[in-house]
Each structure stands twice: as C-alpha cells, then as structure tokens.
Amino acid sequence: MPIHTESNNETGNCLRQAIARRPRFVVGGWMAGMGVFVLTFAFLAVRAPGFLTPVNLVRNLVMPAGIAGVVALGMTVVMAGGGIDLSVGSTAGLAALVAATLATRVDLGLPFMLFAAIIAGLLIGTVNGAFVAYLGVNPFVVTLSSVFLIRGLQFLVTLSAVSGTYLMLPVAMTRAGSSATFQIGLFLIIVVGLYIFLDRTRPGRYIRAVGESLEVARFSGIPVRFYTWLTYVICGGLVAVGGVMLTSYEGMARVGTGDGYLIDAFVLPILGQAVFRRVSVEGTVFGALFMYMVINGLFIFGTPPVYVNIIKGGLLLAVILVSGLQKLRES
C-alpha cells in the first residue's frame, strides 16, 4: 500500500509549529515510559484493593500478559523484518485446537501437545512467508487469506459442525497448564531466547537489517527473501506456543479461540515501539505488562468486561497518535 506524504501544507505547518513549541512529549524515550509504568503501578498499589497481592499479580496480571505477550512476540519478529501478519490470532487458535484435539485422544502430556502445536504453527508460517517473500505478494493480503483458510482448518481439525462447540482438556493437562510455573516459565524462556536471537545473533541482525531497509540489506549481500520468509516461520512457531498456553490456561478450546489476540498482537509491539523507539522484544514485553496492568486495575475498579476492547483500541489509537505527532515534529 503506497503511503504518500505532503509537505508545505498550511495546516500541517501550523500543527508542526504547535507541537514544536511544546516541551518534550511525555511518552517518548524509555525513561518516560518506565515513569508512566511505575506511577500507574504505584497508583494501583495504593488505590486498588487487592491489586498488590501475589495471587492477583501472578494470576490476573502476569499470566494473561504472558499469553498475549508470546502471541505479540511472534508479530514483533515479523514487524522487525518489515512485515505484518494478520493471521496470528487464527494460527494461535489452530495450534490450540491441534493440541486440544490430540490431548482428548491420546495421553502423551503437555510437551507432546506443545510439539504438535508448534509444527502446525511452523507450517502456517512457512506458507505465509513463502507467499510474501518468494512471490512478492502484499503481506496484508496473504495473511488475510490465511485467516480464512485457517478458520476452515480449525473446523476440520475439530470435525465439529458448530463454532460454539467446546473441546475440554483432560484434568491433568489443565492442572499443568494453569500452573504459574508453566505459564510464566515458558514466557520467560521465550522472552530471553528471542531477545538473544533478535539482537545478539547474526540471523537476528540480518532480520533487523531487512526491516530497516530492504535495498541496503540486499546490497550488503543479505539473502533478503530468506530472512523475510524466516520471520513468518518464527512467528508461526511462537504464536503456536501462545495458543497452547492459552488453551491449557482456559482448560478448553473452540473454533475461534485466539481470534481476539490479533488486537493484542497489534497493540503491544506498537506500544513498545513508542517507548523504545523501535520494534523490540523488550518493548513488546513492556507493552504486555503495562496493558494488562491497566486492564487489571480497571477490573478491580469495577469496569465491566465489555469495555476491554474499547480500552485496547483506545490505547492503540493513543499510541499511534503520539507517534504520529512525534514523527511530524521530527520532520
């Protein structure tokens, strides 16, 4: 999609001047981001009853943030490589259904479920990546059509005729899945592993180079098609892990499980980008913890759950507005 900008426009100039006169914007730089985070945390600790209990922090804040965070980390890799993947929510759901279906048929334990789900996710990522990187199709369009196809596959896997049919996991599986050690442990392993991969290894830096500038990366001799493809494959695998975390946390799966995580996968990396000035693992983790802290706080204050999407959408809009204003000021 071509994006065109216009300069020397009267309104734009006025807006730019208005912004230039202001002191530095609040949500810019990680110091400011951390400040907002700490202040919010302190406010909730003082004013929200029950916020500062270990049970609340672990079960209602970090565990949901971890699930959303792992899905969003998949998107983070793709965004770092200059792409986008609209099928993250559906892929997570498909992986969850593959795992759940296997769990109800054979008794092989959580690691096996995880393995099967990751294979499913990697396959989806391979197909998405091939269309984007080797056929040059617009990633929005590729991953949008994947959403359709995956939705069909979800029905196929469960062989259910109704989208509301729930697939209950065996109790042993649910017990493992709802343990904080499993959920948070997996989240931490992925965060540390992905951080090292993306910022401390050669392939990770190649991915960043491709994301920064396709042309420069190509002239530097980086196989840009391969590394673009790789981002989608990694994304598929990560998102699948997120799907298993989700299904074992909830104890069930159904067609459409995970669809709601598309918005998280969008918001969190962009939130992180606004604070850390680039799409990054640490930014996405920051975004996940911050957003779920805000949601947790609002729930304690009695906000009905129907407002969750308004909160997420509003947060995304606020962040892109701020980053838009920043870009305008810098130009």
Added chain:
Amino acid sequence: MTRTSALVQRYAILVVFAGLFAIFAVTVPAFLTLENVMNIVVQSSILGTVALGLNLVMMAGEIDISFSGSVPLLASVFAVLLQRGVSIGLAFVVICGIGVLIALFNALLVTQLRLNSFVATIAVMFLLTGIWYAFTGGTSIWVGDEFNRELVYGYLGPIPRIGLILLGVFIILYVLSEHTRFGMALRAVSTAPEAARAAGISVKRTKMYAFAGAGLIFALSSVLSIARLSGAMATAGADIMMPVMTIAFVGQSVLGMGRPNMPGVLIGALLLGMVNNAFVLMRLPFWSVPMAYGVILMLSIALANIGRREITQVRM
C-alpha cells in the same frame, strides 16, 4: 512480461467466474433459476456496497478498515433510533452524519498525521467494535420486517430493490471515478502524488473526499444489512471484514487492471455471492465457504502479481 501471462492476467478472473457459473449451472440443481440468480444478487448486495465504498478509498491510494467496526455500529444505532420512534428519514440522516464524522476522523489521521492508513483505521476499527459491543451488549436488535418486505422482497421487474441500490451505487461511483475530474484526481493522488500536486490538485482534500464518500456508503450499507436481516446482528462486524476485503482485492485483478476499479468490485461481489450460494445448495459444510474465499483471494492476488516479485514491506 510475456504475451501469454499478460493474457492470463487480463481474463483469468472473468474466465474463472464464467467457468464456475457454468459448472454450478450444470451440476447444482436449482442453481440456474431466475429466483436463485436474484437470490445471489441479494446476497451480494450488502458486501458489494461496502466493498464499493472501500474501493473508493483504495483508489485514493489508502485503505479504510474501520468499516468492519462502523457498519455494525451504525446499523445498531439506526435500529435503536427506529425502536425509539424516530422516523426512518431522520435516523438515516443521523447515521450518515456519524458515518461521515468517523470517515473525517480517519482522513485526519491519514492526511494530517501521515499515519499508515491500514494501522490507523484498524485502530479505529478496534475502538468502534468496542463501542458497538458496549452499546449493544453483544445482542441483536430487531426492527420488524418493514424494510425487509420493502427492499429485499420488493421487486422492480425481476430485480429486487436491494440489488438496484447496489447497481445505483455502482453506476454513480463508476461515472465518478472514470469520467470526472474528481476520478482523475483520485487516480493521480494515488499513483503520482507529486505530479498531482504540480497540476494543482490538493492531495489531502482529494483523499478526504474519498474517505467521506466511503463513510456515506458504509452508512447506506448498514441500512441494507438491517433490511436483509430485519435487525442489527450481534456478529455483524467480524462477518463482513474478510469477505469485503476479498471482494476489493479480487476487484483489482479483474481485466488485469492491477489497480482498484469499480467494475472489478462488482464482479468480485457476484463471484463471492455465487460461490456462497452454490456451496449452500450443494450442502457443503459451511466452513468450506470461507476456505473457498481464501483460495479465491490468494489466486487473484497471485494473478495480479505475475511479473512483479519484489517484497512488499509495511512501515508502521
């Protein structure tokens, strides 16, 4: 590009359309009756109208995903207004107003703040979906079937009125986009903004008009969706996003245009409506329909991409 691939690119979608029609006509009983063909028109009209609006924005080189939040929201506002005893005309004016306001907000984000239109309008979509969900509580709102009788079962000759509305919107947009200065300006700002500016066209204003026009069409489609279903549905938003995007993108590859065009959208809408209709008649499992849409979208985009292999990147 070779001659053959150019030919394939030009006529492939039309051949697929005609081929599928012929196959369905022969193999599916009750497919080739006037009643059923008109049924396809009715089924295509809502998604088709929304896609025509989306296409107007795409012609200006931007995209507006917020329709999948605004159409259900406007439909439920319209339904609630009718329930409260507001006249149809006034309720329609109100939702047109809201539709244009949302569109102008999108245009502001895209033209003044220079945000990527996909990201900006998807944020607005999430927000609108959230507002719609809080507004309706996730339930359907029924308005009785006066519209239904009027628009869907009211015929003018053999054609249902709802189909005529689709046709009317199409003709207006076709003339506007292919035979007026505004249409030229639309194409100019998307393909050569610098040249457009040099020729004295305001890029921002042209884009703003495109967004506003789309906002009006989305408001109109929300009324059509009420007419078809006798109410504002609880699941409307998620259901329209993917098919509408598919129609708009399939439209780009019709006649090898490789650019958004109104006739392509009409053909895309009928293609999807036909597949949906035939699959239901054949009693295929319902999830095969979205899978077929996915395949159609992949194929049409692969066609439009013949001879162009550069990786497309997305800037946030």
